[in-house]
Amino acid sequence: MKFLSSESVQVAYTLGAIALIWLLAAVYFLYRAETLATEAERLLSERVILGFAMAAAVIATAAVSFSSVVNQSLAQGFVALALLWLIGASFFLYRSIGALQIARTTRDRYAVQGDLVYIDSSAEKPKLFVSKKHGLSGRPDAVVMDGEHHIPVELKTGRVPRGPLFSHILQVAAYCFLLEEEYGKPPPYGIIRYGETSFEIEYNEDQKKLVLQKLAEMRTAITKGGAHRNHNRPGKCIHCSRRSGCPERLA
Numbered sequence: 418m419k420f421l422s423s424e425s426v427q428v429a430y431t432l433g434a435i436a437l438i439w440l441l442a443a444v445y446f447l448y449r450a451e452t453l454a455t456e457a458e459r460l461l462s463e464r465v466i467l468g469f470a471m472a473a474a475v476i477a478t479a480a481v482s483f484s485s486v487v488n489q490s491l492a493q494g495f496v497a498l499a500l501l502w503l504i505g506a507s508f509f510l511y512r513s514i515g516a517l518q519i520a521r522t523t524r525d526r527y528a529v530q531g532d533l534v535y536i537d538s539s540a541e542k543p544k545l546f547v548s549k550k551h552g553l554s555g556r557p558d559a560v561v562m563d564g565e566h567h568i569p570v571e572l573k574t575g576r577v578p579r580g581p582l583f584s585h586i587l588q589v590a591a592y593c594f595l596l597e598e599e600y601g602k603p604p605p606y607g608i609i610r611y612g613e614t615s616f617e618i619e620y621n622e623d624q625k626k627l628v629l630q631k632l633a634e635m636r637t638a639i640t641k642g643g644a645h646r647n648h649n650r651p652g653k654c655i656h657c658s659r660r661s662g663c664p665e666r667l668a
Contacts, residue, residue: 443469467511534567535560546595551632557592563605567596570608577611585609586618587631593620594628 446465537543537556547554557569569592571585589607597603603625606617618624638644646654646665654660654667 439469439472534562546592546599548595548598550598551594551629552636553591553595553628553632555588555592555595557589557596557607560596561608566602566604567600568604568606568608569593569596570610573609573611577614581609581611581616581618587627589618590620590624591628594625597625 443466446469535544535557537558543556545554545556558572559570561568561570569589571589571592573585586609589609593604593607604620606619609616609618635644646663646667648654649667651667657663657666660666
C-alpha cells in the first residue's frame with residue numbers, strides 16, 4: 418500500500434487502529450487455543466491466529482511507513498525488509514502447524530503414547546537414520562520419547578498375527594540399533610503395532626548381536642550372488658516391493 422499510495426497521516430491513523438483490533442483478536446484466539454478441550458478446535462484456532470497475525474503485521478507495517486520521515490527510500494527499504502521477514506516467518510509457522518497436524522493424526526490413528534518426535538510421512542522429508550560403520554539405514558514409522566529414550570515404533574497394516582513376526586522383530590531391533598548410534602543411548606525397547614494391538618520388543622545386547630549377524634549374512638549372500646526366495650506364499654510375492662526385479666518370483 419505504501420508503494421502505491423501517497424503519504425497521508427489520516428490513513429496512517431486508520432491503519433494503526435485496524436492493526437490494533439486485529440492484534441487484539443489474534444491474542445484472543447491464542448487464549449482460546451490454550452483453553453479448548455479438543456485438538457481439532459485448537460488446531461483451527463492456531464490457523465486463525467496465523468491469519469490474524471499476518472494481517473496485523475502487514476497493516477501495522479503500512480501504518481508506520483505512512484509516517485513522516487526524512488528519507489522515503491530508506492522507509493520503503495525497511496517496509497520491504499519487514500514484509501520479507503513476515504513471509505518467511507509465516508512460512509515456517511505454516512509448516513509447523515502442518516507438521517503438528519500430521520503428528521496428531523498419526524497419534525489418533527494408531528493410539529501412540531508418549532511425546533511424538535519423529536514421523537515417516539510423505540508430506541514431509543523425514544530424517545534417514547544411518548550407520549555408516551555398519552552400512553545400515555532406515556526410517557521407523559515413528560519415534561516417541563519415553564523419559565530420555567527414543568523409542569522406535571513400527572506400524573503394520575493388514576492381517577493381525579497372534580504374535581509379532583520374527584522379521585518384524587528384527588526390523589524394530591534394527592531401528593533400535595540406528596537410534597542408539599544416532600543419540601548415543603540404546604532404547605530399552607521398540608514397539609510393533611498391529612491394528613489396535615501393540616507389542617514391546619526388548620532391545621538388549623543379544624538383539625544387537627542378532628542385527629549384526631543378519632547384516633553379515635546379507636553381505637555374504639550378496640558376495641555369493643544374492644539371496645534366494647525362501648517362501649511359497651503367492652500373496653506375499655505379489656505385494657513384494659522387489660517383485661519386478663526378482664528372477665524367482667512366483668507366478
